[in-house]
Amino acid sequence: MVQTKIKTLVITGPTAVGKSDAAVTAALKLGGEVISADSMQIYKGMDIGTGKIKPSEMCGVPHYMIDVASPDEDYSVGRYVFEARAAVEDVARRGKLPIIVGGTGLYINSLLLSHSFAGTPKNEQIRSSLKQFAAENGADALHARLKEVDPISAQTIMASDVKRVIRALEIFYSAGKPKSELSDEATEPVYDYKLIVLSDDREELYDRINKRVDKMIECGLVDEVKKLYKYKDCNSMQAIGYKEIIAYLEGSSTLTDAVEIVKQSSRRYAKRQMTFFRGMKLNKVFLSASDSSKISNIFREEL
Numbered sequence: 001m002v003q004t005k006i007k008t009l010v011i012t013g014p015t016a017v018g019k020s021d022a023a024v025t026a027a028l029k030l031g032g033e034v035i036s037a038d039s040m041q042i043y044k045g046m047d048i049g050t051g052k053i054k055p056s057e058m059c060g061v062p063h064y065m066i067d068v069a070s071p072d073e074d075y076s077v078g079r080y081v082f083e084a085r086a087a088v089e090d091v092a093r094r095g096k097l098p099i100i101v102g103g104t105g106l107y108i109n110s111l112l113l114s115h116s117f118a119g120t121p122k123n124e125q126i127r128s129s130l131k132q133f134a135a136e137n138g139a140d141a142l143h144a145r146l147k148e149v150d151p152i153s154a155q156t157i158m159a160s161d162v163k164r165v166i167r168a169l170e171i172f173y174s175a176g177k178p179k180s181e182l183s184d185e186a187t188e189p190v191y192d193y194k195l196i197v198l199s200d201d202r203e204e205l206y207d208r209i210n211k212r213v214d215k216m217i218e219c220g221l222v223d224e225v226k227k228l229y230k231y232k233d234c235n236s237m238q239a240i241g242y243k244e245i246i247a248y249l250e251g252s253s254t255l256t257d258a259v260e261i262v263k264q265s266s267r268r269y270a271k272r273q274m275t276f277f278r279g280m281k282l283n284k285v286f287l288s289a290s291d292s293s294k295i296s297n298i299f300r301e302e303l
Helices: 019-030 077-093 105-112 124-137 139-149 151-156 162-175 202-218 221-227 243-249 255-279 289-301
Strands: 007-012 032-036 097-101 192-199 285-288
Touching (some): 007 077, 007 105, 007 289, 019 032, 019 097, 019 289, 077 097, 077 105, 097 105, 105 192, 105 255, 124 162, 139 162, 192 289, 202 221, 202 255, 221 243, 243 255, 285 289
Parallel strands (some): 007 097, 007 192, 032 097, 192 285
16 A cells, blocks of 8 residues: 655745745645744744744744754754654644745755655664764774775765764664665655745845844844854854854954845855755745745645
């Protein structure tokens, strides 16, 4: 008996294009719940700078994969896929439509497609054992173990990169196959999906980005970063809008310059996002942001 794939709606697009509002509107019309696909909105306390939707803006629509990690956590794509897929399944099990929404293309790509090793969850027991082995025997001995079970991965991962060596071994012991055999190339979509890419005229989008950054400053982005300053050396704080304000707080930039850099970096990021979305090996529909209210109708046409 062939198992029916979960039907999902996916809404993506560049920063500031209006994905969150479009998702809530679609959810209300289609009886859906939202699973976020944003690599920065997973972090607690990083609200203003990530453009995180407020509870009052959700209109009662449940949202998942928001505020699931501390800013000092090393949050991987693999962990996201593992947790987001559980959320998708839970939403579908309750008879609701899973609506995946966000601008992190890698998250969406990995969630929709069967990237085998990306979906291999962390195994703390295995990881702890490998860390102890490395501490007692050295990085070269650990790398030798990888050579035994996955010589192809061992050729591309240096012995000094202990973190990646441990991850490759963890995948082998968890999945029962070498990482090199669990191809990162897409094999088949996991869900019966409809992917909508919201877009906008470049100048209009850039104007929206600039105004959004100004609004973030007005809403207290500087104070938010001050509260998060203890995490300044963590990966999470390398996000656009945070590293620039940290530079200002440390005296290496004026606030005016920091804000301008945030705007410039955000515009460049939006351009990279659209390049990524165009290149995604997934069936997709490009839709003007001004027509986002039509998303529910487009989805229904596929039923």
